[in-house]
Amino acid sequence: MEPKHPHDRREGWELFRQLNRYMNEQFAPQDEVLASIRRSMEENGLPSISVSPATGKLLTMLVAISGAKNVLEIGALGGYSGVCLARGLGPDGMLTSLELVADYARLAKQNLEKAGFxxxxxxxxxPALESLEELVAQGSRFDFFFIDADKENYVHYLDYCLRLANPGAIIAADNTMAGSGIGTPRALGRRGEIMRQFNETVARHPALDALFLPIGDGVTVARVKAAKEER
Structure with missing residues (x-):
């Protein structure tokens, strides 16, 4: 199969962006709570790298559909994804959020409080790996995981999620398309290669059922199999 011409790839990427705009506008219009979080991040100098509205809606739905009671988020930033995750929880559900930067965690906490969570x-x-090791030592268990932190450690985060997961737990990871890098990892250099390897690891892992969803910058979703399913 001949590789696609760069012009063809650009056309494909533009179509993907149009589809995502449609999803955001028709299925996930941003409400005032989420819009205020984006404003607070801009005012406090945080990078504008929160999940897309459609990705946020997906997280809310996945948490709600799965019936998760304990959710672990790796990468809080300003709290946008945290609110989306918390919206899927029932009143007795809990969100544990890991964040490297103290100022980001403070802002995220403020935004979750304003949103009623x-x-x-x-x-x-x-460092998330240290926090994850602490959670393992505590014997913590979770029903849902969301990975959205430094890409170099995605595979390590996945390993910890599996160690902390209840059977049937859901693991979702953001930015797994790495722009237009999937399928052509050299187009985005190291990051594209990292995401390609991560997706291959998830897709082939014997303990996971997984799927890649072309929403936002790509979301990889997996379900942790029960022990009897792995045989």
Whole structure:
């Protein structure tokens, strides 16, 4: 099969962007709570890299559909995805959110409190791998995971998610398309290659059922199999 011409790839990428705009506008219009979080991030100098509105809607739906009671978020930023995750929880559900930067965690906590979820979220500040090791030592267990942090450690985060997962838990990871890099990893250099390898790991993992969804910048979703399903 001949590789696509760069012009063809650009056309395909533009079509993908149009489809995502349609999804955002028709299925996930941004409400005032989420819009205010984006404004707070801009005012506080945080990077504008929150999940897309459609991705946020997907997270809410996945948490709600799965009936998750304990959710772990790796990468809080300003709290946009945290609110989306918390919206899927019932009143007795809890969100544990890991964030490297203390100022980001403080802003995220403020935004979750304003959204009415202050009593349902706990923040752990510091390197995520250290926080994950602490959670393992505590014997913590989770029903839902959302990975949206430094891409170089995605595979390591996946390993920890599996160690912390209840059977049937859902693992979702953002930015797994890496722009237009999937299928042509050299187009985006190292990041594209990292995401390609991560997706291959998830797709082939014997403990996971997985699928890639072309929403936002790509979301890879997997379900942790029960032990009997792995045989």
């Amino acid at each position: 202050g009593g349902q979220v706990v923040y752990m500040v510091g």
